Amino acid sequence: MLSSTRPTRRAAARTLQATAGVAAVALALTACGGGSDEGSGEEDGPITLKVATFNDFGYTDEMLAEYTKEHPNVTVEHVKAATTDDARSNMTTKLAAGGEGLADIEAIEVDWLPELTQYPDLFTDLADPELEGRWVDWKVQQATTTEGKVIGYGTDIGPEAICYRADLFEKAGLPTDRAEVAELLGGEDATWEDYFAAGRDFVKESDAAWYDSSAGTFQGMINQLPAAFEDPETGEAKDLGDNAEVKAIYDEIVGSVEDDLSAGLEQWGDDWVAGFQNDAFATMLCPAWMTGPIEQNSGGIEGWDVADVFPGGGGNWGGSFLTVPASGEHTEAAKELAAWLTAPEQQTKAFETSGTFPSQIEAQESEAVQGFTNEFFNDAPVGQIFSTRAQAIEGAPYKGAHYFAIRDEVTNALNRVDITKSQDADESWDEAVEKAAALG
Numbered sequence: 076m077l078s079s080t081r082p083t084r085r086a087a088a089r090t091l092q093a094t095a096g097v098a099a100v101a102l103a104l105t106a107c108g109g110g111s112d113e114g115s116g117e118e119d120g121p122i123t124l125k126v127a128t129f130n131d132f133g134y135t136d137e138m139l140a141e142y143t144k145e146h147p148n149v150t151v152e153h154v155k156a157a158t159t160d161d162a163r164s165n166m167t168t169k170l171a172a173g174g175e176g177l178a179d180i181e182a183i184e185v186d187w188l189p190e191l192t193q194y195p196d197l198f199t200d201l202a203d204p205e206l207e208g209r210w211v212d213w214k215v216q217q218a219t220t221t222e223g224k225v226i227g228y229g230t231d232i233g234p235e236a237i238c239y240r241a242d243l244f245e246k247a248g249l250p251t252d253r254a255e256v257a258e259l260l261g262g263e264d265a266t267w268e269d270y271f272a273a274g275r276d277f278v279k280e281s282d283a284a285w286y287d288s289s290a291g292t293f294q295g296m297i298n299q300l301p302a303a304f305e306d307p308e309t310g311e312a313k314d315l316g317d318n319a320e321v322k323a324i325y326d327e328i329v330g331s332v333e334d335d336l337s338a339g340l341e342q343w344g345d346d347w348v349a350g351f352q353n354d355a356f357a358t359m360l361c362p363a364w365m366t367g368p369i370e371q372n373s374g375g376i377e378g379w380d381v382a383d384v385f386p387g388g389g390g391n392w393g394g395s396f397l398t399v400p401a402s403g404e405h406t407e408a409a410k411e412l413a414a415w416l417t418a419p420e421q422q423t424k425a426f427e428t429s430g431t432f433p434s435q436i437e438a439q440e441s442e443a444v445q446g447f448t449n450e451f452f453n454d455a456p457v458g459q460i461f462s463t464r465a466q467a468i469e470g471a472p473y474k475g476a477h478y479f480a481i482r483d484e485v486t487n488a489l490n491r492v493d494i495t496k497s498q499d500a501d502e503s504w505d506e507a508v509e510k511a512a513a514l515g
Contacts, residue, residue, distance in 0.1 A: 122405050123150040124412055127178035129162035130155070131367060132230060132395070133425025134416065142415055149408065158343070159184050170197055174402025179409040180416075183227060185394045188217055189476045191226065198226040199399040199406045206414060213471040214434040218396050227396030228417040231431035233362030234464035235295055235390040237270075238369060240283075241453065242378030243357040247280040249273070253455060257384035267296060267327060270386040274336040277357060284338035287356040289328050289493040290486045291342045295360040296324045297482065298472060299387050304482065305475040312477040315484070315511040322504070325485060329500040332493045339493050348372050360385075362392040363432035363461040370451045381455040389467025394434065432461045439465060477514065484511045 128134065139151045156162040162182065169176045174197065183191065191198070202225040210229045218227035237260060241251040250259055261269035274285030286292055297303050300320055305312050315321065331337060338356040340347040350356060351372040359365065361381060369379060397413040399406050415421065422433035423443045430449075433439055439462055447458035488507035491498045498506065 121148050121150070122408060123152055124180065124405060124409055125152045125154060125178035126180045126182075126397075126412070126416070127154045127156065127162065127165075128182040129157070129159050129184075131429045131431075132182060133427075133429035133431050134421075135424075135428055138421060138424060142412065149412070151412065154178060163187060170194075170400070174400050177400045177402060179399065179403045179405055180413050181398050181400055182230070183396050183398055185217060185396070186474065186479050186482075188227070188396070189474045189478055191398075192218070192220045193476060195220045195222065195224045195226060197401055198224075199401050199403075199410055201225045201228055201399065201410060201413065203410075203414065209417075209419070209436070210434050211436060211465075213468070214394070217471050227398045228413050229434040230395045230397060230417055230422065231364060231393075231425070232434045232465065232468075233364055233391050233393035234432055234461050234468060235360055235362045235385045235392055236460055236464050237358055237382045237384055238361035238365065238452070239358045239380055239382060240354070240356075240378045241380045243281060243283050243354060244277070247277050247357075249277060251380075253380050253382045253453075256380070256382040260382065260384045261386065262384065265384050265386045265388075267386045271327070271331045271334075271336060274331065274358070275334055278335050281357065283354050284356045285331075285336040286358050286360070287338050287340050287347060287350060288342045289332055289337045289339075289489045291360055292331075292337075293324065293328055293486060293489055294392055295385075295390055296328070296387070297321070297485075298392055299390050300324075300472060302473040304478050305473060307473040307475075310475045310477075312475075312481060312511070312514070315481060316508040321485065325489070325504060326500075328489060329492055332489075333500075337493050339496075341490065341494055351376060360390075360392070363426075363430055363457070363464075364393060366430040366449060366452065366457065370449075373451075378453075379451060380453045381449070381457055381460055383460045383463055385464060385467070389464065389469060391468050391471070426458075430457070432465065480514050481511050484514075 126134070134153060139153060143149055143151055156165065163184070166177065166181055166183070202223070211232070214229040214232060215225065218229065219225050237256070239256060244251050244256070250256055259273055277285050303321055304315070304318070338350055340350050340355065351369070359369065366381070373379060397417060399409045399413055403409055417435070419433065419435040419438035419441065422435050423438045423441055425431050426433055426438070426444060427447060433444065438444055444458045445462060448454045449457045484507045488503040491503040492500050
């Protein structure tokens, strides 16, 4: 969830600090086994389980009360960090210190996994034959180590559509019906060229920009590459200076910036939030979880809708997992709660509450999800739309231990061109190449 709800987007320096914290964890915990209530009988007595999430996972007080009613010996304490950055910093810092102070259940974002799966001993193995087939296959694979250990139960995924302001489209002379908008952007064969071409037509007739953020657009495009920054066979980072696929995406986005398609806003920043109220942009790449932040930031604004289309085919942005740190005192009880929270019934309710699209097959196929509409988005059948978008996802791209840091260098390069305007495109790319090489 990026993710707002899911994705982490901050300076590379902060990323490197967090990565270093995770790297230190192996040394910190090599000699200390995690606490466990397995076989101890502690789960039969009164215990408190702390669940740490970020932003909005859809875990309401009412939902947690259902669990405690079924498990009267358990008190569930929900702690919610404001952002993924806060949650990530807290987790890596405490893991490096031996795990003391971590919650019994820690939510993580998908882009943290490449680092965390290097240290499987820090986490309880959540593999459970009774849960096989609960999730889409690629979701399970993301949280499975090379040795077959499962370190996380999947919560949501981020199938992407296009959210748009129908009122701004109408003023610019573009179609407003969501089916017609899908066709405008290329329909089933939509390409990024189609998307940017429609944007160039739009900005000729509007004072608004076409999209909110070049970095956000990059996130959607880069997630469609099977292996953007690393060699899946070796895990080694590719030379960014010779990475033609990534450079082509960078150039296409920079070209759209030069044509005034971008609003030049940093996602999750104050100006970005204000942009929803100021008619700053007409479209956004829209994973399912993004519908929540859009509605939250657009109070009093009417006109948002969702088109069942995404350039380049299917795309997934974000998605999270629940982990059980091995250092916890009640790991078996925590595993049971994590399994319950990620069951189809609970994830369906979370979708209805916060728009987090479930990764569970049964939940996706349920009447509750398939029939779900969103009043704020002009009663769009978002359950059906994001189900269709989820079916278009062919699998998860390869993301190794270098992915997070290299991606942030390219993101920073785009921000220097689009937001701060401190460098031209070539200079900024060269700096990204140099910094990516220095990562080692």
